Amino acid sequence: MSLPHAILTALLEKPSSGLELTRRFDRSIGYFWSATHQQIYRELGKLTQVGLIGEVPQQPSRGQRKEYEVLPAGRAELTGWVAETQDPRPVRDPLLLRLRAAAVLGSVDVVDELRRHLGLHRDQLAEYVEIEARDFPEGQVEDADRLRQIVLRAGIGLETFWIEWITRSLAQLEGTGPGSEAGSEAGTDEPAHPDR
Numbered sequence: 001m002s003l004p005h006a007i008l009t010a011l012l013e014k015p016s017s018g019l020e021l022t023r024r025f026d027r028s029i030g031y032f033w034s035a036t037h038q039q040i041y042r043e044l045g046k047l048t049q050v051g052l053i054g055e056v057p058q059q060p061s062r063g064q065r066k067e068y069e070v071l072p073a074g075r076a077e078l079t080g081w082v083a084e085t086q087d088p089r090p091v092r093d094p095l096l097l098r099l100r101a102a103a104v105l106g107s108v109d110v111v112d113e114l115r116r117h118l119g120l121h122r123d124q125l126a127e128y129v130e131i132e133a134r135d136f137p138e139g140q141v142e143d144a145d146r147l148r149q150i151v152l153r154a155g156i157g158l159e160t161f162w163i164e165w166i167t168r169s170l171a172q173l174e175g176t177g178p179g180s181e182a183g184s185e186a187g188t189d190e191p192a193h194p195d196r
Contacts, residue, residue: 009078010024012075012078015069016068018044025040052071052074053070054068098113122163132149
């Protein structure tokens with residue numbers, strides 16, 4: 001995924017001024033492809049220069065914002081990009097790298113940070129569930145909205161995964177879950193770690 005394609009997608013959904021686009025981006029595409037407002041404005045300039053987007057013709061009036069729309073070349077670019085094949089990318093999450101570093105250092109307590117992340121993922125999941133209930137009522141999803149709902153459900157699934165993984169990790173680190181010494185003594189089905 002690239003920012004230009006994210007912007008083309010958002011402008012095809014609705015032609016917008018730069019300000020409107022940044023606000024809409026924060027509430028939709030920004031959930032899974034984040035960008036600063038500065039990056040979005042810079043990309044709008046580049047897309048205009050190469051002829052993929054243009055300004056919507058308007059009656060001139062003082063103080064009116066430029067509104068951008070996707071041109072035929074931009075639609076063709078996005079269509080070609082969507083049709084490409086792309087392999088899944090490896091996860092690049094700083095938390096996982098920090099946990100690996102903490103394992104090497106051996107003296108860093110990561111429990112508080114994991115708890116903080118757990119709270120953030122719970123908040124994000126609640127927001128996604130609220131959006132689904134509001135925008136995709138059961139049995140009332142139009143065909144045009146099915147792919148949008150599928151994307152939202154991917155977010156729900158990812159947040160659910162992180163909540164479950166962090167919860168299990170905290171239980172193991174705090175000695176109460178499967179794989180911990182306390183959990184093993186309590187007769188769990190988990191095999192003991194070979195290094196123990």
